[in-house]
Amino acid sequence: MLPSQNGWVLVDVETTGLNARRDRVLSVAAIAVDRNGRPEAEYSSFFNPGCDPGPVHIHRLTPERLSVAPTFDAAIPDLRELVAGRTLVAHNASFDHGFLACEAQRAGTTLPITHRLCTVTLTRRLQLDVPNAKLDTLARYWRIPQHNAHDAVDDVRVLLEVFRRSLDLAHRLGLPLPVVPCGATARAYPDNITRVPCPWTDPGRYDPHVGLIQGTKVTITGDTKLPRRELARRLADAGLDVMNGISGKTGLLVANSGAPDSRKLQTARNKGIPIVDEDTALRLADRVLPGTLKSVEVVEVLPRPATTLVPKRSAAKPWSGRRVLVLGGSHTDASSVRSRIAQLGAVPAINFTAGVTHVLVLDGGHSDRRLQKAHDRQIPILEMHHLDTVTDENTKVADESTASEASAPLLPSPTVLTPGAVIDLPSGIIEFTVNVAWSSEQTTTEFDVDVVAFELDRDMRVPSDDEFVFYNQPESLDGAVKLRIDGDREQGIAIDLSVVGEDIDRIMVGAAIDGATFGDIGALSVTVDTTEFTFATAVFDAATTEKSMIITEVYRRNGVWRLRALGQGYDDELAEFAVRHGVDVDD
Structure with a gap:
């Protein structure tokens, strides 16, 4: 299950906001454990972000508290040693990994993080009987004391205990762990750039007699001397609105000589959109004219209703509340059976999880290794004749398993x-x-x-x-x-x-x-x-x-x-x- 033999590193970060490219890390806590979950090293620190710390009411990290803290680059040597060869584990791992990667990039380096595991995803894969996958919800489910929510040190301690218990349950269910590679993707179709919100209003198309104005919508096509994302970043830093697509609102297209006759070039010619090469675009960006800031939209924040929203439940059906895993059968047979299960009100399952309440066995399913795990967990075992006996919504199907019907927990009914x-x-x-x-x-x-x-x-x-x-x-x-x-x-x-x-x-x-x-x-x-x-x-x-x-x-x-x-x-x-x-x- 492990991409390496060196274990895991559990990480929690507190940040000034939600955008890793724009916002900064305020604190990091990490615990390195071996492949069996035994702690080997720990690290924690606050950081001075050099900007407003953001939602102080959540993380309680005030400017005064952070003013004497080091900057993030001081943490690089310790973090590099801690994460090397280990799989990063975090609650919403793409968020934590994204912030660590961006902070390392600002420091002119990288962190050797090659794989990650998200405990939110692991919880979903296990299908625990919880209303949501928030860390405090999982702490209550696993009966883990939580002393100081949104404190990185306490959160990573709770995360370690959640991970240990989840790891054990995944092993008992025979579920592989959702470990994913987190290096830069090798795929580049198309080589798009992540849009950065532009604070300037759109001044319209580039006029060579006036100059390039902040807020102009710019699109790039074809090969570029600089990596496309670097070129886009430099243009965006100058205050231009760099887009991936082209439309009638595009103010400038960047295309070097010899660029293939792409749809973007054809559209630009048809719509009369100005076209310049990369060098010209960079020169124009160096002396870009000031634009007009967008007006700030005033949003009225309404108080939340006192009652919690609950879903409208569908009408009761014979198998409402069941989550049924189908084993065996041909593709066509299994598909037909899952469709019938859904008509009866049950949720068809595709994996053997903690949420499965029943297993239905088709031809060849008795050799499936998951059947023994279902027996071990005393989950009712059904066969095709149980489907055939359901004739109306009032008919109850008697399970021929040694386990009673009452032993299977009922689920909320989406x-x-x-x-x-x-x-x-x-x-x-x-x-x-x-x-x-x-x-x-x-x-x-x-x-x-x-x-x-x-x-x-x-x-x-x-x-x-x-x-x-x-x-x-x-x-x-x-x-x-x-x-x-x-x-x-x-x-x-x-x-x-x-x-x-x-x-x-x-x-x-x-x-x-x-x-x-x-x-x-x-x-x-x-x-x-x-x-x-x-x-x-x-x-x-x-x-x-x-x-x-x-x-x-x-x-x-x-x-x-x-x-x-x-x-x-x-x-x-x-x-x-x-x-x-x-x-x-x-x-």
Whole structure:
């Protein structure tokens, strides 16, 4: 299960904000443990960020308290020794790793972190009976004392105990750990840059008689002398709004002589957008004219309601509350059975987890190693005749297991969606995550699954490439859609409807696979989750030769946001899948 033999390093950071490229680290606490979880070394320190410390009411790190602390670069030697050869473990590991990597980059170096494990993802994989995966919730579940929440030292101590218990349960269930590589991706399709919010208003197109003005929207195409991301950073630092896509609002296109005749170049010529080479763009950026700051939007913050939002439960069905794992059978048979299970109100499971309440065995399933684990955990074992005996909603199925029906814990009942099904989003829900997972039993590593999202207008096209969210552009410009990559067998798209632009009609979540087909990896499990509960779930496993799939869409209808489960497959690879939805992909 381990990418190395040197164990783990558990880390917690407190920061001035949420953006690793813009915000700073205020404190770090770390505990290095061996492969069996025994502590070997510890480190903790505060840091002077040289700026406002941000939400003091959360982390309690005041400017006075930090004024005598060292800067982050002083921690590099200790952290380098601590993390070398170990797998980083954190609660929301992409967040902590991202901040450590950015701080090291500011110090002109890197930290030798090659793999990470997210305990949020591990909790989801285990399917613990908890309302959410917050650290304090897990501390209560595992009965771990928590003395000082949002203090890095106490948080990493609690994290270590959560990790130890989770590690033990994963071992007993036979679940592989969600360890992922965290170096720079070798894939570069397309070589997009992460958008940095520009504080200047758009002055329109570049006029060579006036000069380049801060806020001008700039797009880059073709090969560049500087690495594209470095060129983009230099232009953004000058106050320009560097975009990935091109549209009628683009004020300048940067293209060196000999650049291939890409769609961006064609669009620029057709729309009369000025084109300059890289050297000219940098010279213009060095003497950029001051722009006009955007006005600050005043947002009224309403108090939270006193009552906790709960999902609207679907009508009771014979198997409501069950999470059923199907073992054995052909692809077609297993797919048909999972569909029948969902119609009965149960949640089809694709992994043997702590949340599985029943196991249904098809032909060949008796040789599956997970069956013995189900017996060991006294989980009821079903066979096909149990499905056949369910004739109406009042029929109860008697389990022929030695365990009683009462021994299986009942779960909250999210709405189980079949392909094409539509529901209104629960009242008051504006932030949620569409999480997609596939079987951890899949052992081949010769493919990559990419969960992606498109913000689409009424013509079902992205207004620009900046509304396409994928591994090289993990957040949309408006911040409404963000990619969460936390595990080797799961990815998620976080959606915040409160900041979706009026020109966006729907948000489509999809996936593409490189090196295989969806028929090769089996069923996809989809859950739609708030921070407190899951309100919808679906399983899609009808795909065979398809290489891309539309999973769900969230769309407006008469002022109400709705969620539709789709599971519609295409033979397109990622590039063609993106172009299908209006993304401009350079050759």
